[in-house]
Amino acid sequence: MSVKTAVVVFPGSNCDQDNVRSWKAISGLDAQLVWHKEASLPNYDLVIIPGGFAFGDYLRCGAIARFSPVMSEIVRLAKRGNLVLGICNGFQILTEAGLLPGALNHNKNLKYLCLDVFLRVENAQTAFTGDYSKGQVIKIPISHGCGGFSLKGSELKTLNDRDRVVFRYCAPDGSVSAEDAPNGSLDNVAGIINEGGNVLGMMPHPERLAEKELGGLDGRPLFTSILRTLKGGS
Amino acid sequence: MSAGSAPWLEHNLTQSEYELILGLMGREPNFLELALFGVMWSEHCGYKNSKAQLKKLPTQGPQVLQGPGENAGVVYLGDGLAAAFKMESHNHPSAIEPYQGAATGVGGIIRDIFAMGARPIASLNSLRFGNVDDNHVKRLLNGVVSGIGDYGNCMGIPTVGGDVYFHPSYQGNPLVNAMCLGLMKADKIYRGQAAGVGNVVMLVGARTGRDGIKGASFASEELSDLDQDKRPNVQVGDPFMEKLLMEATLEILEKDLVVGLQDLGAAGLTSSGAEMAGRAGSGLYMDLDLVPLREKGLLDWEIMLSESQERMLLVVEPSKVEAISEVFDKWDLLAVAIGKVTSDGNFTLRRGEKVLAAVPAQFLTDRVPIYQRPFSEPAYYQAAKKADLTVTQNQGDWSGLLFKLMASPNLSSRAWVYEQYDHMVGLNTVVRPGGDAALLRLPGTRRGLALSSDCNARYVYLDPHLGAAIAVAEAALNVAAVGAKPLALTNCLNFGNPENPEIYWQFVKATDGLAQAAKALNTPVTGGNVSFYNEYDKRAIFPTPTIGMIGVIEDIENRLTHGFKKPGHLIVLVGESKEELGASEVHYLLTGRDEGPVPSLDLERAARLNDFLVEAAKKSLLASAHDLAEGGLAAGLAECCFPLNLGAKVKSEAPVSAAAAFFGESQSRVLISLPEENLRALKALLAQSRLPHGLIGQVTSEDRLTIDHGREKLEANLSDLKVAWSEALPRAAAL
Incomplete structure (x- = not known):
């Protein structure tokens, strides 16, 4: 089957081209840039909401973007079971739109942080992570001012019970303690998936370490996993 | 003496400059006209104290596609690609309001780059602060770094390098020098020229407000304790607006809809209008009634001198106006025709049919008096050489x-600084900050572009000629150390008050050294900026001629x-x-x-x-x-x-x-x-x-x-x- 991929562009998105470029480099397939004013989306197999500062992140990250016309279409596709991946600002938008639980607060040191961090893959059986192995430690950069995940205690328990925390900030040896989450994320959460298993949000940027020239390949399996899932569906 | 009898005073002009203007105009200029002269003849816009020395710098070379005098210099990189790059200071605004001062410094230099038709792909920042143990300096440092980060991060332009030094000479007068580089096809360079009589002058982007009024004159004075009053002189940045403006501008350039364009930086509408007309040898008029305002009741001179950010001036053929409006509509931005290119050589301001000011554009841009300032060797120079080591x-x-x-x-380690900057967005950063130079891959080629900024100002203070030459050599060596051949440089010449002969001596000697090293290393100077009056309570900063060097490596596989x-x-x-x-x-x-x-x-x-x-x-x-x-x-x-x-x-x-x-x-x-x-x-x-x-x-x-x-x-x-x-x-x- 052919795979149809959309990368959504809000005013202020700035990793849109990066995701198109990465997806092409890894999958060999095209991705379509889709302007946020699009009120009807054909049935894309994969929708990527990229990083950036949609609407300047004024008011609150993602709070304005969720009212863009394209969002109701993304909700529709998500309900159909199509894959939706939100990276960084994309994750923030997905929580604002209610497709994922929780919120992303200001980093604990109140500063923007751009650096490589270590993540432990907590669930390697999702549509997005099949090419990783459970417990694998990977190096992926973060680049955000608001990445501290927060959620009500009872809901966090549900996430954990249902294996919906996909990535956790960890030490290089895979151990997890609070200081390994540079942004102060609750329970070191770096990425979560929805109940249906088709909407993933993550603060780290897998597209930034998915080519050797950029200094690492640990982001690559995320995209190959998605490709495998989508191709396997044929 | 009241302003009435000495009208030059409130425009920061001297009596002799006023008399020169009288001679040129052949009549008494009105208040608005004199205000235009005041900003255009300020050091910041007119380079009246530096031009004589800047002539020494080598600006030519087979790699140079555009030398000084435009929004930015342009050099050829190979494989049909060119880089537009430039460095600029935003020192005084950052001293008063570090966050906005630094942020708008970044915003201004980014506009200079996309005004040339290039997509910005990298920023650098060269910063100088006083003693870091001082609480005021800590606040400046935190404010400046956040301001740079928030602006550049939101724009999606990676901040890949720079340099930071601390020394008490910068205590009340920090330096914030921002550099940006953009990538373009070598045959698609745009210039800031108002060519083609009858073409339409359009103002696009943000509305005009009262912020940053007379910023250019403010930049041409020394600072003192009283300057907390100068907050209204500091502009306020909106990186989201600039991101939209950049995307919309690059889109209309891609569609070939523009004749010439320029960003509105220092002296706002005045400098962009006069400079575009001056370069093309044409005239142009603007109707101030048509300028979109942020608030009612702005006076004529306020509109002309406002330094509200995130605005560009375009010159377009009448048939293209509608297509341009469509693109700006898509991005939810204003694009308004405010005037036309004329053949009379005048920079004319009107409200409807009423003429408010009419000055030959070249009087403003090309007739700035050039001062050969007296200079003398300071006493410290010989004394400091005989140090007991x-x-x-x-x-x-x-x-x-x-x-x-x-x-x-x-x-x-500078990680605390560069980790607050997104230095990876764009997926081109193959050597990250923290090394000798940053290296970016050039999409579609095997080539890489190295960037570094540098200046050891203690060397320059102790020996301006040698110190400036070392700054050039050091920046070039940084670039070579990642395997790239040094290609060209931009600079930001930060000095004290040039009217002081000992400061001017530093400037003369430093530009001598800069010229000598740039020639010897075959790295022509393609542009830059001079920032004088960096003094606080009569104490000058260390002379700091910051160098921004770029170089090319043919295959990034060979990077070091x-x-x-x-x-x-x-x-x-x-x-x-x-x-x-x-x-x-x-x-x-x-x-x-x-x-x-x-x-x-x-x-x-x-x-x-x-x-x-x-x-x-x-x-x-x-x-x-x-x-x-x-x-x-x-x-x-x-x-x-x-x-x-x-x-x-x-x-x-x-x-x-x-x-x-x-x-x-x-x-x-x-x-x-x-x-x-x-x-x-x-x-x-x-x-x-x-x-x-x-x-x-x-x-x-x-x-x-x-x-x-x-x-x-x-x-x-x-x-x-x-x-x-x-x-x-x-x-x-x-x-």
Whole structure:
């Protein structure tokens, strides 16, 4: 089957081209840039909401973007079971739109942080992570001012019970303690998936370490996993 | 004297300048006209105190597609690609309001780059602050770094490098120099020209408000305690607006809808309008009734002098106006026709049919008086050369000294700064900040572009000619150390009050040195900016001619980084270590004194060293390369050990004191490491390049740095040293 991929562009998105470029480099397939004013989306197999500062992140990250016309279409596709991946600002938008639980607060040191961090893959059986192995430690950069995940205690328990925390900030040896989450994320959460298993949000940027020239390949399996899932569906 | 009898006063003009204007105009200019002269003839816009000296700089070369005088310089990179790049200061606004001052500095230089038709792909920042133990300085540092980060991060332009130094001379007057580089097709350069009589002048982007009024004149005065009142002179930035403006502008350029364009920076509508008309030799008029305002009731001169950010001026053919409006509509931005290009040579301002001001554009842009300022050698110059350096030479606890040095404000890790900047967005950053130069890959090619900014202002203060030449050589060597051939430079010349002959002497000598080094290293100056009046309560900053250097590597596969790669690799020191502790960081650390002879520089050898590095990289001979600068050999070795947590065991045989061997700052030296099997080929290349060198030791797997020098020994535990080096700046910066 052919795979149809959309990368959504809000005013202020700035990793849109990066995701198109990465997806092409890894999958060999095209991705379509889709302007946020699009009120009807054909049935894309994969929708990527990229990083950036949609609407300047004024008011609150993602709070304005969720009212863009394209969002109701993304909700529709998500309900159909199509894959939706939100990276960084994309994750923030997905929580604002209610497709994922929780919120992303200001980093604990109140500063923007751009650096490589270590993540432990907590669930390697999702549509997005099949090419990783459970417990694998990977190096992926973060680049955000608001990445501290927060959620009500009872809901966090549900996430954990249902294996919906996909990535956790960890030490290089895979151990997890609070200081390994540079942004102060609750329970070191770096990425979560929805109940249906088709909407993933993550603060780290897998597209930034998915080519050797950029200094690492640990982001690559995320995209190959998605490709495998989508191709396997044929 | 009231303003009525001396109308020049409130426009920051002198009486003789006023008389010159009377002569040119042949009549009394009205208030608005005089306001136009006031800003256009300010140092910031008119370069009246610097032009005579700037003529010395080499600006030509086969690589130069656009030299100084446009929004930015442009150089050819190969494979049909060109880079537009420039550096600019935003010192005074940052002194008053560090966050907005720095943010709008970044915004302004980004607009300069996309005004040339280039997509910005990298930013750098060169920052200078006073003593970091001071609470006010901490606030400035935090504000400036956040301002730069928030603006650049939101724009999606990676901030990949820069430099930060601390010295009490910058206490009340920090320096914020922002550099940006954009990529374009070499045959699609746009220029700021208002050509074609009858073409439409459009103002696009943000509305015009009262912020930043007279910012250009403010930048041309000294600062004092009273300047908290000058907050209205500081502009306010909106990076989201600028991101939209950039995308919309690049879209209309891609569609070939524009004749000429320019950003609205210093002196806002006045300078952009007058300069576009001046360059094209045409005239143009603007109708102030048509300018979209943020609030009602702005006066004519306020509209003309407002420095509201995120605005551009376009000149377009009448048939293209609608297509332009459509693009700006898509991005939810204003695009309004406010005037037309005329043939009368006048810069005319109207409200409807009523003419408010009419001045020949070239009077504003080309008839600025050029001052040959008197200059004289300051007393400190000879005195400081005769420094007593024995305190430094007689130290014994070399390891303790290295710890202090690596944790000192000027040598400690800059990660606290660059980790607040998104330095990876764009997926081009193949050598990240923290090394000698950043390296970006150029999409669609194998090529890479190296960028570095540099200036050791203590050297410049103690010997302006030599110090400025060293700044150029150092920036070029940084670029060569990643394997790239230095190509061209931009600069930001930060000095005190040029009306003081001793300050002007610094300026004359520094531009001499800059010109000499730029010629010798074949790196023409394609543009830049002069910032005078950097004084606080009558104390001038160190003269700081910041250099922004770019270079090209043909294949990024051959790039070099500074970290040692493998135990067993050989360490070679290329260059000559002399008894040069004068003007050094270690001497300053021990004595608090800025003194001593500045290290010598052989420009001819510096050029050969650059060529050697490019060639060695191309032949894949080296595992690492690192230029030695502040802190000398010991600091350089530590920096090479840190990235992969390796050790080094080294023996120095230089015929100098132990202090000079460990910490001396002799120029044109590079630490390289390589596998033993490449040694023969390396020796051949070094001989061919006529470069002195010595095989000084080996990379080890131990957690230890050892340097032997005769009977003296420096030994340090590297993981402890790395902790001290990493934690110093975050701790110092904490509010």
